[in-house]
Amino acid sequence: MHSLQFTTETSSDGVLERDFTVGTVPGVLWSPASGAGRAPLVLMGHGGGTHKKAPAMAGRARPLVTECGFHVAVLDAPGHGDRPRTAHDEREIALMQRAMTQGEPVGPIVVRYNAHLAERAVPEYRAALDALQGLPEIGSGGPVGWLGLNMGTAIGVPLTASDPRITAAVFGLHWPDALAEHAKRITVPVEFTLQWDDEHIPRASGLALFDAFASKEKTLHANTGRHKELPRFEFDSAVRFFVRHLGRGATAQA
Amino acid sequence: MHSLQFTTETSSDGVLERDFTVGTVPGVLWSPASGAGRAPLVLMGHGGGTHKKAPAMAGRARPLVTECGFHVAVLDAPGHGDRPRTAHDEREIALMQRAMTQGEPVGPIVVRYNAHLAERAVPEYRAALDALQGLPEIGSGGPVGWLGLNMGTAIGVPLTASDPRITAAVFGLHWPDALAEHAKRITVPVEFTLQWDDEHIPRASGLALFDAFASKEKTLHANTGRHKELPRFEFDSAVRFFVRHLGRGATAQA
Numbered sequence: 001m002h003s004l005q006f007t008t009e010t011s012s013d014g015v016l017e018r019d020f021t022v023g024t025v026p027g028v029l030w031s032p033a034s035g036a037g038r039a040p041l042v043l044m045g046h047g048g049g050t051h052k053k054a055p056a057m058a059g060r061a062r063p064l065v066t067e068c069g070f071h072v073a074v075l076d077a078p079g080h081g082d083r084p085r086t087a088h089d090e091r092e093i094a095l096m097q098r099a100m101t102q103g104e105p106v107g108p109i110v111v112r113y114n115a116h117l118a119e120r121a122v123p124e125y126r127a128a129l130d131a132l133q134g135l136p137e138i139g140s141g142g143p144v145g146w147l148g149l150n151m152g153t154a155i156g157v158p159l160t161a162s163d164p165r166i167t168a169a170v171f172g173l174h175w176p177d178a179l180a181e182h183a184k185r186i187t188v189p190v191e192f193t194l195q196w197d198d199e200h201i202p203r204a205s206g207l208a209l210f211d212a213f214a215s216k217e218k219t220l221h222a223n224t225g226r227h228k229e230l231p232r233f234e235f236d237s238a239v240r241f242f243v244r245h246l247g248r249g250a251t252a253q254a
Numbered sequence: 255m256h257s258l259q260f261t262t263e264t265s266s267d268g269v270l271e272r273d274f275t276v277g278t279v280p281g282v283l284w285s286p287a288s289g290a291g292r293a294p295l296v297l298m299g300h301g302g303g304t305h306k307k308a309p310a311m312a313g314r315a316r317p318l319v320t321e322c323g324f325h326v327a328v329l330d331a332p333g334h335g336d337r338p339r340t341a342h343d344e345r346e347i348a349l350m351q352r353a354m355t356q357g358e359p360v361g362p363i364v365v366r367y368n369a370h371l372a373e374r375a376v377p378e379y380r381a382a383l384d385a386l387q388g389l390p391e392i393g394s395g396g397p398v399g400w401l402g403l404n405m406g407t408a409i410g411v412p413l414t415a416s417d418p419r420i421t422a423a424v425f426g427l428h429w430p431d432a433l434a435e436h437a438k439r440i441t442v443p444v445e446f447t448l449q450w451d452d453e454h455i456p457r458a459s460g461l462a463l464f465d466a467f468a469s470k471e472k473t474l475h476a477n478t479g480r481h482k483e484l485p486r487f488e489f490d491s492a493v494r495f496f497v498r499h500l501g502r503g504a505t506a507q508a
Contacts, residue, residue, distance in 0.1 A: 237491070
């Protein structure tokens with residue numbers, strides 16, 4: 001098992017931010033600045049083309065830390081952030097960009113490339129979870145959530161299907177092709193988001209992926225708008241979902 | 255225009271409850287007990303076979319009053335609560351009960367009977383809204399919401415389509431047959447709920463009704479479970495929807 005090495009530490013407005021590596025994989029852990037006792041952990045996965053500290057990640061982490069008292073961790077996905085791209089990464093990214101530019105369907109390339117990245121990222125997240133649970137402020141056996149849309153769903157669905165430590169998950173904005181078989185093995189509570197007017201993911205495809213989850217408790221949130229127009233209030237909803245299913249951290253405000 | 259006559263008044267845990275009549279139609283108005291200034295109004299419609307003060311109505315009204323500072327009003331639907339049943343009501347109810355008992359599809363009867371009740375209830379709600387807006391603590395020109403599932407959707411959809419004073423609405427759990435044409439004329443923000451495993455309303459029917467709304471901002475919430483298993487957290491979500499779209503009342507807690 002790789003141990004977790006902290007590299008830098010800063011603190012701002014009640015949030016302690018610590019960069020770390022597990023093996024060669026860089027990650028970030030956000031925690032309550034004034035922590036006391038163990039608290040639940042939410043793992044997040046970033047979207048394609050972004051990285052562990054992109055504004056969407058830092059922005060979603062903040063209320064989970066300050067309002068709920070949770071720890072939140074994100075890894076750079078393979079080929080993203082501080083990690084090198086392989087020749088295969090470069091080829092797939094060029095194909096995606098060409099499809100976008102020429103107005104051709106980008107779905108088949110995203111599905112295939114994200115599945116490839118997930119094969120590399122799932123064992124990395126499992127190793128990071130091993131290491132994070134070795135920290136006294138997280139510990140083993142406590143509740144663990146997953147929050148990831150787009151590529152964060154492509155990684156999170158096979159991860160949640162294979163790792164019983166994840167006890168609640170927020171997914172969305174992806175195709176069923178490479179994920180439905182994994183989703184059929186997921187039984188933990190799921191909140192799933194799709195865009196009703198998504199120009200990339202056909203409505204029936206999004207509904208089919210939601211339908212595939214075996215979870216007794218699952219909720220679909222569908223909003224009007226195109227792929228990138230997910231309303232901000234869906235993240236408030238994700239926060240409440242995790243409070244319902246993970247409880248609250250020791251330092252959480254009432 | 256019928257004026258509003260208050261008949262009884264009680265107060266409990268911060269909620270002022272006043273029974274009223276508008277013409278021959280009985281209703282109830284729940285308001286903040288320590289009101290100051292005007293506040294938004296939420297009209298609610300109860301489900302089939304229940305009445306204006308059924309636990310689902312009183313329970314949903316309380317957080318809207320105490321957490322948001324809103325006024326909340328419900329009318330007894332025709333043939334419900336304190337109102338007489340016609341021979342037509344009796345016949346339709348008997349047909350529904352027979353279908354339920356014999357395990358036959360109840361949808362066609364509910365759709366037809368609820369459409370009949372809505373024709374009577376819509377002008378009643380419009381007259382009640384006229385009268386309620388004559389109260390100084392509500393006034394005219396302020397935001398008005400609609401909250402009604404099941405039969406409350408059968409009444410609320412044609413009401414919202416025909417009355418521009420309603421500026422945001424929560425609907426759900428109904429068939430598109432008699433409602434889709436009305437829904438196509440609704441452009442205010444809508445939150446719509448359906449049950450993914452509804453034994454009465456086919457999934458495609460619920461999705462078709464959601465799709466019919468012309469609203470630029472609309473959100474679908476679909477949960478696992480049968481027709482009557484709507485999760486309680488959907489009402490918390492409706493409260494937040496109204497806070498986003500109606501603002502807050504003068505007396506609302508922070």
